[in-house]
Amino acid sequence: MTTIDFSSFVDDLAAASGRAILPFFRTALGIDDKSGPGGAMSFDPVTEADRAAERTMRQMIRDAFPDHGIVGEEFGHQAARSDYTWVLDPIDGTKAFITGMLHWGTLIGLMRAGRPVFGTMHQPFTAERFTGDGAGAWYRGPHGERPLAVRPCRNLAEASLMTTSPSLFPPAGLARFRAVEQAARLTRYGGDCYAYCMVASGQVDLVIEAGLKPHDVVALVPIIEGAGGIITGWDGGPAARGGAVIAAGDMRVHQQALTLLNAANDEG
Amino acid sequence: MTTIDFSSFVDDLAAASGRAILPFFRTALGIDDKSGPGGAMSFDPVTEADRAAERTMRQMIRDAFPDHGIVGEEFGHQAARSDYTWVLDPIDGTKAFITGMLHWGTLIGLMRAGRPVFGTMHQPFTAERFTGDGAGAWYRGPHGERPLAVRPCRNLAEASLMTTSPSLFPPAGLARFRAVEQAARLTRYGGDCYAYCMVASGQVDLVIEAGLKPHDVVALVPIIEGAGGIITGWDGGPAARGGAVIAAGDMRVHQQALTLLNAANDEG
Numbered sequence: 317m318t319t320i321d322f323s324s325f326v327d328d329l330a331a332a333s334g335r336a337i338l339p340f341f342r343t344a345l346g347i348d349d350k351s352g353p354g355g356a357m358s359f360d361p362v363t364e365a366d367r368a369a370e371r372t373m374r375q376m377i378r379d380a381f382p383d384h385g386i387v388g389e390e391f392g393h394q395a396a397r398s399d400y401t402w403v404l405d406p407i408d409g410t411k412a413f414i415t416g417m418l419h420w421g422t423l424i425g426l427m428r429a430g431r432p433v434f435g436t437m438h439q440p441f442t443a444e445r446f447t448g449d450g451a452g453a454w455y456r457g458p459h460g461e462r463p464l465a466v467r468p469c470r471n472l473a474e475a476s477l478m479t480t481s482p483s484l485f486p487p488a489g490l491a492r493f494r495a496v497e498q499a500a501r502l503t504r505y506g507g508d509c510y511a512y513c514m515v516a517s518g519q520v521d522l523v524i525e526a527g528l529k530p531h532d533v534v535a536l537v538p539i540i541e542g543a544g545g546i547i548t549g550w551d552g553g554p555a556a557r558g559g560a561v562i563a564a565g566d567m568r569v570h571q572q573a574l575t576l577l578n579a580a581n582d583e584g
Numbered sequence: 585m586t587t588i589d590f591s592s593f594v595d596d597l598a599a600a601s602g603r604a605i606l607p608f609f610r611t612a613l614g615i616d617d618k619s620g621p622g623g624a625m626s627f628d629p630v631t632e633a634d635r636a637a638e639r640t641m642r643q644m645i646r647d648a649f650p651d652h653g654i655v656g657e658e659f660g661h662q663a664a665r666s667d668y669t670w671v672l673d674p675i676d677g678t679k680a681f682i683t684g685m686l687h688w689g690t691l692i693g694l695m696r697a698g699r700p701v702f703g704t705m706h707q708p709f710t711a712e713r714f715t716g717d718g719a720g721a722w723y724r725g726p727h728g729e730r731p732l733a734v735r736p737c738r739n740l741a742e743a744s745l746m747t748t749s750p751s752l753f754p755p756a757g758l759a760r761f762r763a764v765e766q767a768a769r770l771t772r773y774g775g776d777c778y779a780y781c782m783v784a785s786g787q788v789d790l791v792i793e794a795g796l797k798p799h800d801v802v803a804l805v806p807i808i809e810g811a812g813g814i815i816t817g818w819d820g821g822p823a824a825r826g827g828a829v830i831a832a833g834d835m836r837v838h839q840q841a842l843t844l845l846n847a848a849n850d851e852g
Contacts, residue, residue, distance in 0.1 A: 342787060415744055415772055416787025418686040418710065442710055476683055481773055504683055505749055506774025519610060519684030
């Protein structure tokens with residue numbers, strides 16, 4: 317079986333997706349609410365941009381690789397007749413998107429025989445692209461190109477930690493997250509997919525989240541691993557399943573955080 | 585007394601400041617810690633970029649307007665021998681900066697007789713500039729230029745709310761902030777100066793913070809007001825003093841949030 321180079325095809329997907337999304341960014345168009353009226357907790361925005369971008373990418377994949385499977389946030393699952401399945405999240409960070417902020421992106425992941433083998437995070441507004449294949453990872457942005465590499469960090473006490481929002485943890489998970497937060501040097505909220513790319517860039521040491529879907533994380537696995545980092549579930553199992561996920565640039569910090577996340581004296 | 589057009593001079597300041605800052609962004613250079621070793625609470629990062637940019641801007645101001653005053657985050661206060669004082673924060677959002685994230689910027693404010701009259705927020709990495717003079721406000725970015733205008737929002741229940749981090753409130757302030765958060769439609773953390781610019785852009789309805797310094801807020805006042813919004817202290821007084829600040833796109837949301845922030849049954 318030959319190895320296919322998907323990188324230029326994924327570049328085309330990202331570019332087409334970006335063209336579909338950008339007309340909706342920072343405009344009054346395209347705001348939707350899947351969950352209907354409700355309080356802050358039930359607010360689940362999704363935009364026309366999301367749907368337009370996923371429709372575009374699905375069509376391009378069907379045309380190029382008709383036997384590949386496709387899993388997307390908006391339009392569900394198309395079964396594979398081969399080893400390959402694409403996992404798409406046109407706008408990861410929809411709340412960042414609808415508030416005009418910059419930490420959102422398009423996630424394009426490729427699974428082979430159930431394992432993530434290629435991934436891209438594309439931010440079309442800032443023209444930034446983070447790409448990885450598990451063995452290497454690369455960045456392209458408005459100020460140039462460079463390889464991505466995590467940074468060493470010996471101790472959690474020296475680590476910078478990110479999570480999208482503490483409100484996204486269930487109560488027991490929040491107590492465990494707080495234990496890690498108290499041990500870390502610095503915590504920042506907000507970020508979605510962008511935070512994981514900062515781990516791959518050697519700018520952040522740790523991202524801890526819960527309640528993720530596979531499409532939130534599959535594309536990020538080959539980027540983190542390609543940059544020399546580690547990404548797993550809180551149980552140490554594969555991150556690609558989604559759920560509770562931890563990404564670290566340094567194995568030692570990953571291990572120290574896992575110990576706290578799985579401590580026996582659960583306060584939740 | 586003639587009115588001086590400061591906008592092209594401020595453009596020059598922003599450009600020079602950006603050239604001083606960018607070499608330090610997403611590199612291992614320039615990380616400093618004013619507060620020495622300590623836990624997450626005492627971590628107060630400041631970079632070489634901060635100092636280099638402020639030094640550059642101070643020199644340019646002294647050369648062009650030797651009798652103007654200057655207040656900067658890094659190098660203190662130079663008294664004015666005229667009505668004008670510049671208020672500079674080279675990197676607002678230093679924690680965002682050192683984690684490689686995008687929501688930081690250079691704040692350049694100008695006070696006349698104690699009142700903010702001109703302000704710019706410049707993000708040199710994304711090449712975005714938000715500018716206002718209290719009567720109007722403008723955006724320039726990689727995808728074009730446009731005037732800035734707030735959006736209407738009748739009720740807090742429909743409002744999107746931002747704050748940099750709930751950990752930045754003192755306990756009593758946090759309880760009051762939580763009351764507003766529970767009433768709002770959507771809350772996002774992270775943002776620093778960028779969040780205020782999203783109020784001016786009509787993307788966010790409300791920003792509530794505490795513990796600000798004048799250099800964190802002076803430049804933002806003419807942008808918010810120029811876009812049709814309102815920015816005050818929690819007591820309704822001038823925001824330019826710093827401290828506890830609230831910015832809103834719509835007067836009605838501002839009033840409803842102020843009522844909750846000043847409720848008699850203080851839980852803190």
